[in-house]
Amino acid sequence: xxxxxxxxxxxxxxxxxxxxxxxxxxxxxxxxxxxxxxxxxxxxxxxxxxxxxxxxxxxxxxxxxxxxxxxxxxxxxxxxxxxxxxxxxxxxxxxxxxxxxxxxxxxxxxxxxxxxxxxxxxxxxxxxxxxxxxxxxxxxxxxxxxxxxxxxxxxxxxxxxxxxxxxxxxxxxxxxxxxxxxxxxxxxxxxxxxxxxxxxxxxxxxxxxxxxxxxxxxxxxxxxxxxxxxxxxxxxxxxxxxxxxxxxxxxxxxxxxxxxxxxxxxxxxxxxxxxxxxxxxxxxxxxxxxxxxxxxxxxxxxxxxxxxxxxxxxxxxxxxxxxxxxxxxxxxxxxxxxxxxxxxxxxxxxxxxxxxxxxxxxxxxxxxxxxxxxxxxxxxxxxxxxxxxxxxxxxxxxxxxxxxxxxxxxxxxxxxxxxxxxxxxxxxxxxxxxxxxxxxxxxxxxxxxxxxxxxxxxxxxxxxxxxxxxxxxxxxxxxxxxxxxxxxxxxxxxxxxx
Amino acid sequence: xxxxxxxxxxxxxxxxxxxxxxxxxxxxxxxxxxxxxxxxxxxxxxxxxxxxxxxxxxxxxxxxxxxxxxxxxxxxxxxxxxxxxxxxxxxxxxxxxxxx
Numbered sequence: 001x002x003x004x005x006x007x008x009x010x011x012x013x014x015x016x017x018x019x020x021x022x023x024x025x026x027x028x029x030x031x032x033x034x035x036x037x038x039x040x041x042x043x044x045x046x047x048x049x050x051x052x053x054x055x056x057x058x059x060x061x062x063x064x065x066x067x068x069x070x071x072x073x074x075x076x077x078x079x080x081x082x083x084x085x086x087x088x089x090x091x092x093x094x095x096x097x098x099x100x101x102x103x104x105x106x107x108x109x110x111x112x113x114x115x116x117x118x119x120x121x122x123x124x125x126x127x128x129x130x131x132x133x134x135x136x137x138x139x140x141x142x143x144x145x146x147x148x149x150x151x152x153x154x155x156x157x158x159x160x161x162x163x164x165x166x167x168x169x170x171x172x173x174x175x176x177x178x179x180x181x182x183x184x185x186x187x188x189x190x191x192x193x194x195x196x197x198x199x200x201x202x203x204x205x206x207x208x209x210x211x212x213x214x215x216x217x218x219x220x221x222x223x224x225x226x227x228x229x230x231x232x233x234x235x236x237x238x239x240x241x242x243x244x245x246x247x248x249x250x251x252x253x254x255x256x257x258x259x260x261x262x263x264x265x266x267x268x269x270x271x272x273x274x275x276x277x278x279x280x281x282x283x284x285x286x287x288x289x290x291x292x293x294x295x296x297x298x299x300x301x302x303x304x305x306x307x308x309x310x311x312x313x314x315x316x317x318x319x320x321x322x323x324x325x326x327x328x329x330x331x332x333x334x335x336x337x338x339x340x341x342x343x344x345x346x347x348x349x350x351x352x353x354x355x356x357x358x359x360x361x362x363x364x365x366x367x368x369x370x371x372x373x374x375x376x377x378x379x380x381x382x383x384x385x386x387x388x389x390x391x392x393x394x395x396x397x398x399x400x401x402x403x404x405x406x407x408x409x410x411x412x413x414x415x416x417x418x419x420x421x422x423x424x425x426x427x428x429x430x431x432x433x434x435x436x437x438x439x440x441x442x443x444x445x446x447x448x449x450x451x452x453x454x455x456x457x458x459x460x461x462x463x464x465x466x467x468x469x470x471x472x473x474x475x476x477x478x479x480x481x482x483x484x485x486x487x488x489x490x491x492x493x494x495x496x497x498x
Numbered sequence: 499x500x501x502x503x504x505x506x507x508x509x510x511x512x513x514x515x516x517x518x519x520x521x522x523x524x525x526x527x528x529x530x531x532x533x534x535x536x537x538x539x540x541x542x543x544x545x546x547x548x549x550x551x552x553x554x555x556x557x558x559x560x561x562x563x564x565x566x567x568x569x570x571x572x573x574x575x576x577x578x579x580x581x582x583x584x585x586x587x588x589x590x591x592x593x594x595x596x597x598x
Contacts, residue, residue: 111575204555218554247561248554315538326515333516335588337579346593347516355518363517367508368531370515380542381535386551388541393552425530426537442555467555 017083017177017231021124024082027071031064031082035126038084042128042175049151051170053089054097055129060084063126070124078124080238085120086176088167089130090137091222092211093117100213101145102135104357105338114211115246116180116222116239123238128176131166135359136329137187137215139163140431143422144361151418152195153492154457158415161191161431164225168195171225174491178235179225184216185317186411186435188223189447193410193460196449196490198232198477199225201435203467204442205250207236208243216324217248219317219439227490229448229477233257236470250468260471265479266299268472271403273464274304275311276434283453284409291450291461292407294483295476305403309388309395313437316388318429319372319381320440325362326369332357364425393441396466404472408434410447410460434462444470448480449489458488501535503528 023029039057046052070077087093090100092110099105113121121127134144142150142165150165152158153173160169164181168191171179181188183201192199200223207222214220224235240254272292277285292302334340334353341356343349358366372381399406411431421428438445444467447460461480465473481489508528512519519527573586582589 108579111571111578244563248556248558250556312541312544315541318534319538319541330516334581335590338581340581343591346590348518349591350516351513351518354516358517364527364530366515366517367511367527368534371503371507371511371531371535374511374514381538383551384542384544384546385538386553387546387549388544389552390549391544391546393555426533429534440552440555 016228017080017226018234020083020177021079021081024067025071025077029082031067031126032061034082034084035060035064038128038175045173046175048156049153049169049173050148051086051131051150051166051173051175052129053099053101053132053147053166056096056127059096060126060128063121067124067126078122079234080120080178081124083125083178084128084176085125086128086131086167086170086179087117088133088164088179088181090133090182090213091117091180092213093130096130098130098213099147100136101133101147102357102359102362103146103339104332106146108338110211112211115208115243117211119239120180125178128170131164131170131179133166134163135362136213136325137163137182137184138325138361138365140186140190140428141421142166142191143418144359146359149418152415153490154196155415158417158457159194161194161411161415163187165191167225168192168197168199171195171197171227172490172492177226178231180222180239181225182212182215182220182222183439184219185321185439186432188225189435189445189460189462190411190431192225192447193449193458194415196458196488196492197225197227198229198446198448199223200232200236200446201438201444202236202240203250203444203470205248206240206254206444206468206470208246208249210243210245214328216321217328218324219321229474229481230258230261232446233261233474255468255471257470257474260474261478263475264299265295265475268295268300268405268475269403270295270300270302270476271305271399271406272302273310273406273408274306275308276408279412279433280409281413283414283451283459284412287451287459287461288407288409291480291483295407295479298479298483300476300479303403305399305406307395307399309391310437311433312388313392313440314429314433316385316392317432317436317440318368319385320389322365322369323373323382324369326366326373329362329366361425389440392437396437396441396443400466404465405469405476406464407476408462408464410434410462414453414455414457414459438464443467444473446473446477448477448484450480450484452485452488501532501539503532503535
């Protein structure tokens, strides 16, 4: 057993999707063996971490057998052949329970697969199971799950971040080489930072939302988790691209992401978002400054930029996202799927069902959203928040006249202890301060594991780019990765660090 | 200016949102929503005269597909997740208030 952080002895081959796929495709490694190793590992260690709401072991073994059969017959098993992948439990999987970590959907199985799931399966990936999240993706710690919190593999007394905490922790724990999450205000990037893995929120519309259970439709985007930037780019390339089942899906070609990894950062113009540094911990600020130095030494030009408008993003987000959520979650009415609690008439049945099925944070956001959309408050709150959204987009546009990418902390702090912020919703919301502006603007952004704090906990650095600027973002991401503190990224043994 | 949501306002909002709410929870939620709204007051105070609203990050136009018959979920699949079904339809409690 490993007594310290860093890759686990003998399991390095399972930490890297590109090498797993390469070895499986060549016949050197059997997908069936990958599946058995992963399932055994999850069986022995996930009871403590609770990354997964559901492990789909039989389906994983069947998928592995199919990959091995294709390899044996000389057919192409796909670019992700034999790679174990974890799916956030708000992505629909046909015939497989999809709960959103809510009592409302407990026991419900969707009649169709999300487009991203279909693309993963077609690429030869092996789905390990469905990962825990804050209920309906509302939260920043995965403590809002109706099925109990996920624990951070770096220190099991701390949260993994959220809302995609189960996916981030599954990759950090070495249970899956890749995972999918969704990011509405930071729900991929913040847990990625807190778990020492790579997480990308793509440009809005680059990845299909068909089959992603809707939270705030103008902000939601599906994206990848991985242990390396190259793996994250590979996964994003696999799931990206037009989908006629999503009316907000972009047309046009997908940027050649994996090619970006070799281009270096010579001549890349990098701006450091100065306004974010005052609200971040010393370790998070130091990571950004050191990251800027790494990029500078690699040939990028670096300057500080002032974007004070971005700090208004948080308030605008906590009006816009609940407003959209209150509308999207109206569908949980006890009629078509999920929970029903009986009542005298339809209205009482609706109200009882929704009170029993939704947890406190979801109820709070539905009421907040209903309030800001209600007569007399719409202009003062919702319309004003939408104007702030324009302000944020304009601030970004101003910056991108001079720089190609922006650098910022991903989160204000490292992973915090379980229970530290559950009593105060506002305190929890502040965890998303630096990630929200990219969602408001529809821009891509990623978190790269870069450093360790004094306690050995991972610190992420965020790279932001303009719409469809994934190539520049990934160029910076790879350079940051190569200059990162050794041991700053997963997988780790649970509890090994602290 | 501190925002104070009254319990009556919270109960009205809960009714609009079809959420049953106990008297105790109404008080609790009134405090929490007031604190959140208080935090976002700064946004209300911004002078954004002349700044257009953004409702969506993309320049969207309606996307329509050709009006062609194509395979879709069967009735059984659609009804398969429903809590109550009757004669191939979703079953609900009475909608109108009158007695039979």
